[in-house]
Amino acid sequence: MKFVVSSTELLSHLNAISKVISSKNTLPILDNYLFQLEDNRLTITASDLESTLITSLDLDNTEGNGDVAVPAKLLNDTLKEFPEQPLTFQINGETSAIDIYSENGKFSIVGQNGEDFPALPELKEEAAATIEVNHDVLQNGIAKTLFATADDELRPVMNGIFVELGAEDLTFVASDAHKLVRYRRSDAKAEIESSFILPKKPAALLKNLLPKEEFDVKLQFDDKNAFFTLSNYKLICRLVEGNYPSYNSVIPSNNSNKMTVDRLELYNTIKRVSVFANQASNLVKLHIDDNQLVVSAQDVDFSISAVERLKCQYEGDEIEIGFKSTFLLEILANLSTSDVRVELSDPTRAGLLLPAEKDFDEEDVLMLLMPMMINA
Template sequence: MKFVVSSTELLSHLSAISKVISSKSTMPILDNFLFQLSETELTITASDLESTLITSLELDNIEGEGAVAVPAKLITDTLKEFPEQPLTFQIDGESYLVEIYSDNGKFSIMGQNAEDFPEQPQLDEEGASSIDVSHVVLQKGIEKTLFATADDELRPVMNGIYVELTPDFMSFVASDAHKLVRYRRLDAKAEFESSFILPKKPASLLKNLLPKEEFDVKLEFDDKNAFFTLSNYKLISRLVEGNYPTYNSVIPTNNPNKMIIDRLNFFNTVKRVSVFSNQASNLVKLTISDNQLVVSAQDIDFSISAVERINCEYEGEEIEIGFKSTFLQEILTNISTSDVKVEMSDPTRAGLLLPAENEEDEDMLMLLMPMMINV
């Protein structure tokens, strides 16, 4: 087998899919890329059994067909040292020796039998659902929710993004029991009702691939796997098994106390004041009344405290509520509007943080559980 490929083009594809490879793999073959050569293209696969990422390059100079597994770290490190130039790969199908010829030299790598590489999962055609989703919708849905997923070994369903498809909207939901994010798109709809839980790692891989995408993404899924087909890449992810909690029941509906405030001002104030909070709890206290917000924190152990005031628009009774500052900052970072609306009922119930004005076809809601204030 023989083919010629641009060094930088090959490196860019390998770098994108190499993020799948796990450093703790129990199968040595998974430390390799699977190179498959057909008449017109080179297909490269990387996998950690849970997620599989496949990319393909159209090539002109191809002789022969076949497959070989190539050590991922060695080939990537080698390509990083080349300036842009054509490289000729010559592969012996029996000994799995891979020889790379550059303008000035020759590099030999020992490959492995491609048959040892695990087969990729296949879609169960009978029980599968399929939909074309805008790459922008998918990218924003993942970006807005990924930060709120949990790391909970006892409840694996919380460690992913819950994707919900209905004839009216598409929802992305994530929660770690302290904060919850629901990002809903009214311009992405399905003709059916269905849902699945996408694990954190493949969601993160998609987040890196989607900014370069220009076309709709074909999304297919069955009971076990989801398949995302992009222009140059295909991601196959094993889904999290189990039922996602009924998240709508925890969203408080009657919130008479409403504040609208400049998001950046609010964020910077919380960041400054939180330096003075107790390091174990990270508690900041919000006191709101008469169109003024007072943000305060203290650490009694070190006799330090901080108070800062900001103007806001406020409707409702005076309220004192405590939040974990790190969570509050994360949420404020992930709301993109200049003003943010905070809705509360009382200090023991979750507060809602929303964009002051949702963009067209978007409906975003972030919920944060309060902390007890020790008076």
């Protein structure tokens, strides 16, 4: 088979799907892209068995049909060095030898039989659910929650984003037992109530692909796999099996102490003060009273300390609470509004961080952080 393709267009598609290829593949064939040519359409697949990304290009100049596995790293490294130009791929169906002709040269690669590439999982029609999701909703849901997923080998359900489809809204939840993020959209609904846990790697792949998307994403899933169909890409991933913990039960409801403060000022203050925190605990203390927030940290071992004061709006009793600075900075970095509202009940219970004003009415963002013992 033979086809002509633009070097930069091909590289652009390969860069988008190459991130799925693992550096420690159990099957050598997975170090390759699967090229399939059929009726002027080139379909390229990359997989690590758990996640599979498929993209396709429409070509004008092709001869014959067929498939071949092409070494991914070698092809990517070669294409990076080409300026924009048409490349002619000539593939021997019997030997899987690949010759690439450029304007001035010829490059020969040894491919593999495309039939050795693992077959794609199939959706169980009787157990499958299908929903059209706005690309923007999916992008924001993943972007706002991905940072809060865990790396916990003992509890794999915590290593993904819990996606809950309901008649009223669509909810994304992630937690690592220290912090929790709940992102809810009332402008996205499903006819049937269902849920699944999206693993971290395919979530990160979607986060990279969705900003370029302009249309709704078709989402199909059963008890084992999820299929995301975008304009130019299709992602298939194995879902995390198991039941997600009841996240609503850990969100405190009666928080009598409420503070509103400039998010960027608080972020920069914590960044400066946390340099002086104990390196093992990263503990920073927040002391709030009378519209003033005092952020402090100290490392007794090195006799160093830091204190900074910030103006805030505060309703409630005088309170001092400790947080791990790295987690607090992560949460503040992932809130987008200019002011942040912090809701606290007492120093031993989780604190809530919320946007002081919503970007738009249909969005509901809640971030929760467990406190640290101040006197430990």
